[in-house]
Amino acid sequence: MANKIGRVPVREQDPKVRATNFEEVCYGYNEQEARLEASRCLHCRKPRCVEQCPVSVKIPLFIAEVAEGDFARAAAIIAEDSSLPSICGRVCPQENQCEGACILGIKGEPVAIGKLERFVGDWSIRNGNQSVEKAPSNGHKVAIIGSGPSGLACASDLAKMGYQVKIFEALHKAGGVLEYGIPEFRLPKAAIVAKEVENVRRLGVEIETDTVVGRTVTIDSLMDDEGYEAVFVGSGAGLPRFMGIPGENLNGVVSANEFLTRANLMKAYDDEYDTPIYVGSKVVVVGGGNVAMDAVRTAKRLGAEAVIVYRRSETELPARAEEGHHAKEEGIEFRMLTNPVEVLGDEKGWVRGIRCIKMELGEPDESGRRSPVEVKGSEFDMECDVVIMALGTSPNPLIATTTPGLETTRRGCIVANDEGQTTREGVFAGGDAVTGAATVILAMGAGRKAAQAIDEYIKSKQA
């Protein structure tokens, strides 16, 4: 039986070597490895993996084609539900979704669904993408705000249904968090992100960069003057949070967003690019999510000694298991149950260290995780010259404040129901702009649902 074999290991760059470069960490499966791994799938009659996938990729079906060696067919099956398999295969938290539900995982290791999806995505990039079925144009215009995961997913679904779709992107490059947030060593930009964005363009979706909705144009002007019948807001997470502790405005304290944007979008690590990045010799990253892991591993690659400071324990780390594991392999130091109370500066106003306090775990909070409590009198100082705050983000007010009738929650997130409908007619929203910082795949799922709702909305208006 195929399931007698263990999960096929994936080849990775040596940790010591990769900690000094920005090349991709994981090499992915080759055809042989992929077919062998695919042969482990039991093809459950009620596939639990599909239920756990936010975009409902028909996982057992595509895996069966991989096992058969019909990669083009596998790609076509995935394309029905996801336009970004090479990206999702790399950045989804599979252990909490498809792979977490895999029946093989009960006694052994689940099928490496993520690695297989990535293999299929990469195969179709290399072999020229298959054409996807697309309905004839229906003449209706939809505007999408933001070219991140939710916007791209929403745009491709609408384009497939025959809508005329235009994405408005604030930055100079399309991709949103895939470009500015997730580092090259985890998600290659030119080889993968640009290619998958290109696939969305190939569906007929137009992308207008350098356009800040709420400033350059508004939702009202798009609908009233430019003839868009519906708008999807996928503007992403927004403003970086800081802790509100003394010393946070010292020179050398940056948000993870800033640090990663300089490195990823602006390619500050490459001498051929003009944007500077300040790395110092010892970097402390505050936080335990994927963004914190990305920042600390980027700092390490830029030559600094790099440390994670996180207020809970390792079991509560919100980062994908693989990211924490890779970070450790690369020599990142983890200081768990530790929380900063002050950033210390020198006489010129530059960071010289960080004062932390030890924490212990108390009662579970509303998230179900045990909440950290300070251990009285346990303060201690750590030397460092850069502090990176990776504490999540709060929503960007640009769109909400310039769109009358668009309600936000107390926290500033756009109010939308499960289908993405906001409080304003014709305006839909999804992804981090609605939920606060979450994952690429949840954003894609929200984008797809909204595409469905937009289709129904526009059809109902005609009726």
Next chain:
Amino acid sequence: MYKILQKRELAPNIWMMEIEAPRVARSARPGQFVIVRASENGERIPLTISDYDAERGTVSIVIQTIGVSTRKLCTLNEGELLPDFVGPLGRPSEFIHDDPATLCSRKILFVAGGVGTAPVYPQVKWLHEHGVQADVIVGAKNKEMLIMQEQMKAVAGNLYVATDDGSAGFKGMVPDLIKELIDHQGKQYDLVVAIGPMIMMKFVAATTKAYGIRTIVSLNTLMVDGTGMCGACRVTVGGKTVFTCVDGPEFDGHQVDFDEAMRRQGMYRTLEQRAIKIAEERAAGHVCKIGLDK
């Protein structure tokens, strides 16, 4: 891509460029700024808007060549294309929301320092078009460094000039001229808008505070995206951390922590100076053999 329609040197190392950017031109208001990239590998450079024409679809910017990126930008010529020109960013000046009656009764003094004359101009022009004759002080190192004087004269109430060396107008710093106008020339103002180097805005704010005149300053902080995403532009205003790009760029000058803002402005100075040196050495044909340019 955004076409450079016009390029002119206004003073040594200060250039004006008129850019074709219809969407930005249509939405621009006084007080806002743009972000520009001069090349595919270039930085995102925040620059002030010095004029805009919605009908022609053009936006003018004024650039002082101080770093590698601004120098690169100014090597581009008329007819060439800028890869990126984003805006208008930031909030417009608060006075544009005044009702016409209040607006007309206002006595406003603008204080422009050096290249800060450029962003002052669209504000004074807007007020002029709305029936308000605002007074303007333009300060510069010397006569040669004064820019946009003719344009400004056409829209300002009184135009005063101050130069450090006295080569034009009042000899001395702009805060001294403010005092001179109020103490000896019987001028009264209920709003001062100061735009220029941080240090100038700091001293103007200190001066007007003594007179109890509300003072708005426009901060030119570091920035990457300009849409609220990075937080590089954070400043302390009234004890609270705010973002210049989405909450500003204009703030109550009496509430801004200028010392912190100036220190934060210098965060990448060493790296920038290095970059300038490397660029100069390369331009001079020097190839570094020991890797110092890496």
